[in-house]
Amino acid sequence: MYIYSEHDQKILDERVAQFRGQTERWSAGDLTEDEYLPLRLQNGLYEQRHAPLLRVCAPYGNMNTQQLRKLAHIARTYDKGYCHITTRTNIQFNWPAIKEVPNILEELATVQMHAIQTSGNCIRNTTTDHFAGVALDEVEDPRPWCELVRQWSTFHPEFAYLPRKFKIAVCASTEDRSASLVHDVAIHIVKNDAGKVGFKIFVGGGLGRTPLVAAPIHEFLNQEDLLSYLEAILRVYNRYGRRDNKYKARIKILVKALTPAAFKKQVEEEWAHLKDGPIKLTAEAIAESKSYFQDPDYENLPAENEELKQKISTDRAFGNWYRINTHAHKKQGYRIVTLSMKKTAVAPGDVSDQQLEDIADLADQYGYGEVRATHDQNLVFSDVKQADLFNLWQALEKLGFATANIGMITDITCCPGGHYCALANAQSIPIAEAIQRRFDDLDYVYDLGELSLKVSGCMNACGHHHVSNIGILGVDKKGKEYYQVSIGGTTRQKSAIGRIVGPSFERTDVVDVIEKIIQTFVDNRHEGETFIQVYDRLGMMPYKERIYAKATQ
Amino acid sequence: MPKQPNKIIKDRKIIDDSWSVVSDDVDKNDIPADGDIIFSVDFWVKNQKHLESRSNGRLGLMLESTDEINLFSDNLGLFDIISINFPAFADGRGYSVARLLRERYHFQKEIRAVGDVLRDQLFYMYRCGFNAFAIREDRCIEDALNAYNDFTVTYQAASDNLNPIYRRA
Structure with missing residues (x-):
C-alpha cells in the first residue's frame, strides 16, 4: 500500500489549513454560499436532505486498519455511529456538522486520509479492480x-x-x-x-x-x-x-x-x-x-489444504461461503475473501463504528492489515491463508458479513436514495430490502447463479443501474415515486448498457416485476447459462411479454 | 467586459492599475492616442493596423475564455499584457489558456486574471502562469495575497515549475 512521503503529508496538512480558513470565512460571511459551494465540494462536502454529507477518499479503494479505526472513531465522535461505502469505493459520513468538518479532516490527515476531490467538477478518485495485485x-x-x-x-x-x-x-x-x-x-x-x-x-x-x-x-x-x-x-x-x-x-x-x-x-x-x-x-x-505495492511476506504453502477441503464438504454453510465469497489468489495457498455488506435489511454499504473496528481486528489477524472497498459496496481481504478461512468465516458470521451472496441477486448495489440524498426522486434502500426478502431462499439464489441487480434513486445513477443485469431506477411522476426497470446491462466480460423494459412501476409492484423477469430467465435457460447469456440470446421480448401480460391472460 | 478595479495584485504586490479598457464599440478614430490600452481580440482583428501605428502607450489584450490563441499568436510580441476574463468562478477554461500562453507560446509579459477572481482561485492561477490578479472589487485584496502561501509543495509540472515532482532535485 502507498505510504505518504513528507511531501504528500505536507500538501495534506496545508489543505486542511486552507479548508479551515475557507470554512471560517464562509461562517463569518466573507464567502457567500455560492462561492463556498465549489470549495466545499472539492473537499467532499455536500448539502443533503437532512444534514451535510462528507465523502472521504479511499484511494483506489485501499485502506489499512489504522485508517479503518480512524473512520470508526469519526463515525462515533462526529456522526451517528456509522458510515457508508459508496459505489466509487469511497466512504461517506451522513451526519457531520459543517463546522466540525475541518476537525474531521485534521483527524483524517493523521492517518493519510482526506476528502480531496471526492466531489465537484474536478478529477475524482481513480478507481480500479478490488482484486488488484x-x-x-x-x-x-x-x-x-x-x-x-x-x-x-x-x-x-x-x-x-x-x-x-x-x-x-x-x-x-x-x-x-x-x-x-x-x-x-x-x-x-x-x-x-x-x-x-x-x-x-x-x-x-x-x-x-x-x-x-x-x-x-x-x-x-x-x-x-x-x-x-x-x-x-x-x-x-x-x-x-x-x-x-x-x-x-x-x-x-x-x-x-x-x-x-x-x-x-x-x-x-x-x-x-x-x-x-x-x-x-x-x-x-x-x-x-x-515499490509501494510489493507482495506481503507470503508463506510457501501447499496448494491443497486437506482440513479446508473436509470443512467445505461437511459444513454446507461454510462450503457455500467458500464457493461464493472467496476467489482464487495468484499465490498458492491463499484466497481472496469478500465481506458481504448485503445482509438483508441492512442498507447496502452501511457499516457501524463497532463493525469497522471488528473488521480492522480481523484484517490484522488474517489479512495483512489491509482492506479494499469494492464498487459493489463490499469489502475485500486480499490475502487470506486457506488455513485461516474457516476461522475467519466464523468470525464474519458473527459480525453479519458472511452472507454468501457475492455476485448473486441479493448482493444488491444501492445508492442512499431518498433516505438521504437531496437529488433522489425515490427511495432505493427499501426496494433493495424488499427484493432481498423475496429472494430469501439461498438455494434458489445459488441456482440463479451470477446475476447483478443495482438500484439508483435518480438519473445520476450512483447505483450504476444501467450496467446491471437487472437495473432499477427511481423516477418521479407528478410527485409520486415510480421505478423504471432495465435488463441486460453488464461490465464484466463486456460492457453494455441495459435496456428499459417498458413503462415504469409503482413501488409495490417492483418486486413482482423482478420475480417475473427471474421466472422468464429460469423458464428459458439452457444448462449452465447465466442470466446475461440468456438475455443476450433471447432479447427483450419474452421478458416484456411476461411483465406486461394482462392479469386475465 | 468587466470593470477593472483600480488596484491589482502583480508579482505578489498590490499596485495601481495603469491600463484603460477600450470597449468594442469605440470607433478606430476615437482610440486614445496615448496611454496603455487593453481591448478584445475582435477589436484587435478589426483595428490591427490602426493600433499598431500608435506611437505612445502600450497595448494589451483582453481574452474571453473561448478565444483561440491562434487569432493573435503571430503578434504576441506587440502586447505587454494579456488579461483573461473569468466570467464565473467555476469557468476553468482560462487556466488552460494561461498555461498555453506561457508554456507553448512563451509569452513573458503580464498575464492577468480578471472577472470573477477571488482569493481561493489565486494559487492555481499563479501555478498556471498568471502573475497579476484583479481581485473582485467587493473583496479584500490584501487578504488575497495570503493565497500565495496556501501550498508549499505541488505535484505537477505547470507554469510556475516546469518540472513535476518526480523530476525535481
Missing part, C-alpha cells in the same frame, strides 16, 4: 499506475474547474471488475505482441442521463506517456467541453458530438506538444510507485 487474470498490478494518476490529479491547477466531474478507472485484467468502460477515461493495462506492457485508452463512458460505453482512442500507449496523454485529454475537455448545460457537460457528450476519431485527433495534436516534455514519466518515478 492478487488476481490471476491481470497483466500487472494496476495500483502503481493509480497512484501516479492520483498524484498528477491531486490539486492539478489547470483542471480544478472542469465543465463537470471527471472519473478515471484503471483495469489490468481480462474480467473488468471496476466497470472501467463507464468512466470518463478507462486505462486498460495491456501487453502488445512484442510482450511490452502499455495502455489502451478509452474515453467518454459514463452513466447518468446519457449512459455510454467508452470508445477506444489509443491502442497502445507507452508507459512513460500516461500522464502526458491524460493531460492532453483533460486540456481538450477543459477548453471545449460544454459548460452551458450541466446535463451535457460530461466528456462523453463532447466525444459523441465530435466523434471519437475527431476527438482523438484533437487530443493527439495537443499531446504532440506535451509528450516529450517534463511531464513524461521517468523510469525512476514508475519504479518508485511500484
